Amino acid sequence: MYGVRSWLIGGTLMMALVAAPPDGTAKPVPDSIKLDALENLYDSVKFNHSKHIMLVKDCAECHHHTTGTLVEDKNCVRCHKNSGATTTVACRGCHILQPFSAQAMREKNKNAYHSDKPGLKGAYHQNCMGCHAKTGGPTGCQDCHPLKKTGEAFYNTGGYAPKQTADKGKHGGH
Amino acid sequence: MKRRDFLKGCMICGTAATLGVSKKSWGAGSFEGYPEGMGVLVDLTKCVGCRSCEAACNKEQKLPEPDRPFTDPSVFEEKRRPTERALTVVNRYDTKNENGSAGGPVYRKIQCNHCNEPACLTSCFVNAYTKTKEGAVVYNPKICVGCRNCMIACPFNVPGYSYSSAFNPVVKKCIFCYDTRLKFGKPPACVEICPQEVLTFGHRKDLLKIANERIKETPDRYVDHVFGEKEVGGTSWLYLSGKPFEQVGFDTTIGNDPIISNVKEFLGTVPMVLAIWPALFTGFHLLSTRNKDHGDHGHDHEKKEEGKQ
Numbered sequence: 001m002y003g004v005r006s007w008l009i010g011g012t013l014m015m016a017l018v019a020a021p022p023d024g025t026a027k028p029v030p031d032s033i034k035l036d037a038l039e040n041l042y043d044s045v046k047f048n049h050s051k052h053i054m055l056v057k058d059c060a061e062c063h064h065h066t067t068g069t070l071v072e073d074k075n076c077v078r079c080h081k082n083s084g085a086t087t088t089v090a091c092r093g094c095h096i097l098q099p100f101s102a103q104a105m106r107e108k109n110k111n112a113y114h115s116d117k118p119g120l121k122g123a124y125h126q127n128c129m130g131c132h133a134k135t136g137g138p139t140g141c142q143d144c145h146p147l148k149k150t151g152e153a154f155y156n157t158g159g160y161a162p163k164q165t166a167d168k169g170k171h172g173g174h
Numbered sequence: 175m176k177r178r179d180f181l182k183g184c185m186i187c188g189t190a191a192t193l194g195v196s197k198k199s200w201g202a203g204s205f206e207g208y209p210e211g212m213g214v215l216v217d218l219t220k221c222v223g224c225r226s227c228e229a230a231c232n233k234e235q236k237l238p239e240p241d242r243p244f245t246d247p248s249v250f251e252e253k254r255r256p257t258e259r260a261l262t263v264v265n266r267y268d269t270k271n272e273n274g275s276a277g278g279p280v281y282r283k284i285q286c287n288h289c290n291e292p293a294c295l296t297s298c299f300v301n302a303y304t305k306t307k308e309g310a311v312v313y314n315p316k317i318c319v320g321c322r323n324c325m326i327a328c329p330f331n332v333p334g335y336s337y338s339s340a341f342n343p344v345v346k347k348c349i350f351c352y353d354t355r356l357k358f359g360k361p362p363a364c365v366e367i368c369p370q371e372v373l374t375f376g377h378r379k380d381l382l383k384i385a386n387e388r389i390k391e392t393p394d395r396y397v398d399h400v401f402g403e404k405e406v407g408g409t410s411w412l413y414l415s416g417k418p419f420e421q422v423g424f425d426t427t428i429g430n431d432p433i434i435s436n437v438k439e440f441l442g443t444v445p446m447v448l449a450i451w452p453a454l455f456t457g458f459h460l461l462s463t464r465n466k467d468h469g470d471h472g473h474d475h476e477k478k479e480e481g482k483q
Contacts, residue, residue: 105375105376121371122368125370126220129222155245
């Protein structure tokens, strides 16, 4: 009655509002993330987030339910049947850097259901390498983060490798 | 004379009884660990054989330079054991599936298991070993005489020996980073560096709960057994495995009795025996010579002399 144009404008406006993200915490999704927790031994990892988004598609593979994906794992569904998106999405938001430091041990709640939660290093390596092993991605230590000089000294490798003599390695292992 | 003998008998038997049934010695062998004892849960389904733990131990304990770099996987070609230069080693085991086909490689970290009733401590006659209340089994290399009894006693063949030293060879083994870390509540170096978090640090009691919880949540992933929960009286380093433990280099025949049980009953009766046997055999002697002439053997030589004269 008020004309097709009004209907069109009203309809489009309603569609735009409904199709907006359900929670008000729409953070920008980073393209590339620098992971530098092991900086004393290794160069930082330049993690190509957008490439992984395109390859994996399902955010839940790495982010559990925190980006809004429905929970399916039978061990998680017991409590997280209706869990949706959360404010904390980044791995380091829940997986702490030093899970066994004296302070972390003191503050740990042993009765919490996630008391077996891995720390940040464990979460990265178990998640990333677990998937890479199945899909043919990089699994070597230096494939993702090359050793620095301090790292080479730590592992007695590269420039710090033990000098090779003729019978090295044949004895000395009692 | 009868009253004196009666009192002597009472004293001797009383001493024997109190010595023989000392509660502390008979209690040995049922110790379940100090309540604050720490431990480490090793999840063999996660280890990838990167050997970072070996490198970390080498640096933390100031061990000599290794023969080969810690990034070199060729060391896995032969099975290694802890030595004076490597207090922890990682071995690779090629496993078989149930149907006989080749399973994947499983990597296992070997180090002192810090038993609740350590065999090394039991066997050490100079008391060089101590089971600390934090759970670590440590030793004093200055007291060690280098006899290597502990190397024989250890059911896991862990203690290494400084064969390289000509004048002062002593035993060397993992000490749970006690001096530098555990005393202050910090995790050992190997636990801190492990990228895959194969090693979980915590109170032994909590680790048992975590281990059983892991088995319960993912029963297809693990063998339903926590190695070290009961073996040889319980160890502080516990293992979870996805493949049967015999395939991964564990000795599953060691049993649940702590090594001290092999000698506990025998050694516990020694004081009693030392007190009772003299009294008992004196009694037998007196009984058997009751009606004979007693006082002669002291005077024999006098009579002989008289006879000669």
